[in-house]
Amino acid sequence: MASTAHNGRLIDRANGYGIIECELCGFIHTDPIPSKEELDKLYRDEYYKEEKPLYIERTIEDLRWWEAVYDDRYDFFEAHLPAGRRAILDVGCGPGYFLKRGLERRWMCLGIEPSRQASSHAISLGVEVLNTFLDGNLAREIGRKFDAIHLSEVLEHVPDPARILDAASGLLNEGGLICCVVPNDYSPVQKTLRGKLDYKPYWLAPPHHINYFSHASLSRLFKKTGFEVIGESSMFPIDFFLLMGDNYIGNDELGRASHLRRKRLDIMLDEPELKGFKRDMYGIMAKHGIGREAVIYGKKESK
Template sequence: MITISECPLCNSNNLLYYLTCKDYLVSKKEFTLDTCSSCGFIFTNPIPDITTLGAYYKSDQYISHSDTKKGLISRLYHWARKISVKKKWSLIEDYVARGTILDFGCGTGYFLSHANTKKWLCVGVEPDAGARAIAMDKVKQVYNSLPNECPVFNVITLWHVLEHIPNLKEQLSHLIQNLESNGIILIAVPNPKSFDAGFYGKDWAAYDVPRHLYHFKQTQMLDLLQSFGLKHLKTIGMPADSFYVSLLTEQRRNTIWSLPKAFCIGLFSNLRARFTSEYSSLIYIFKKP
């Protein structure tokens, strides 16, 4: 395990204990979240080192890597993914008609497969070998890491990926170098300021320790990406995520009436977010000048 002594965002060493959360998926162990008293950033601390981090993804229930359709949670995940891919693509087409796209952390290649039908040049990066093998059945160019020689991209997407990356600023810098001038980058992450996050506290499924290393509030995401010279274009809520995350949380709690309760929490979270803009997950769109 690696203990972090400085905030990954602002480099302050004024760190405070925030929460203790359980890994329900793989290890069943508890992990600590700290918060920076200077900027308020929340992050897992300590974190697994790079040689052991991959082991925490080894589960058939990690749907973005396995594509399993067993059980209610899996079916809900696939339903939400089918809806969201169309919304995500419409966001891209608002800014770029056609070109090259990199899906960083592409999982089993579902989004890239959709992009491929739109006649885009598609490239994916996926570190997990099993998920990468599934993705390569859909799209030819899927790699373990970004090749040294690759085209610059008109669009780069990170769908619930940024929170997983250990070397956060280094990797972002590398990606932005490979983004075409006037190209866009779309980043989806969970939102710890959402109602469902506050309601569920340490049990909130989107904390997903130790796989999720960081938890970005809106101002923190804007500050981070703008520090690389990018222009913020838009932030959009992902309403389906509140239902999925709430149901996953309720099932892990093994509560009575988990389905109707999760629906009520997800619905209230979305209704509240219509006034606060704090949806369970958010998509940020930035442009490179």
């Protein structure tokens, strides 16, 4: 009989948590997994105030770049869905700019966001948002279905990512698409930084980050939860700056400077002469498990 307990090789420790390669789940996560009560409190009230006080401000500062990032995702959805199927749900919509972009592209949009600060900001942009968590009950209460679901920087925070993907699947129309974006951790770049340059595992952040995915482990989770992987991409491997000798870890000023350079590169790569290359480049990075974030597109398999 298959084991139903989380269990696997202990590979690190951080903030009082073990980090295990879980055989049950097929991806790396904390041991123990923080309780639902701890997490509810963390994300309803504290997260944007205490952990990410600059997040909304910086999203606005980076908006030109974010719009380019979001456009790539809407382009993918629009290329893979029939015309007229343009209803999207953004789970963990944060301050709402992804959906604002969707409204500008004439999508029907709904957001779900547990943080009070972030959801009020999204509502102030004219986006419809439910200030809560996604679970099976909410999925039943919403009472409508979507053609696409976007989960950016969500699955690393939740105690049971497979349940979230199941709930998402229940909210998708037949043939509906999903896009998940997660930090790409224990990547070949991070392993090199650790092995050759003595970096500590700076990417570990429990209890905020519970799960540590790669392109491969997230693709496995898609298959387990009934999604066919139909596209893989990456976000710029900002950790290349570490390989180049700019150690921005714990140095916010250098971190912002590195971020500014990658923003400029991404925006320039959007020019018509380079755009095809940009798409292929991020696709090839994904194949090699390179990129600070993994971006995976799936299609709900018919039952």
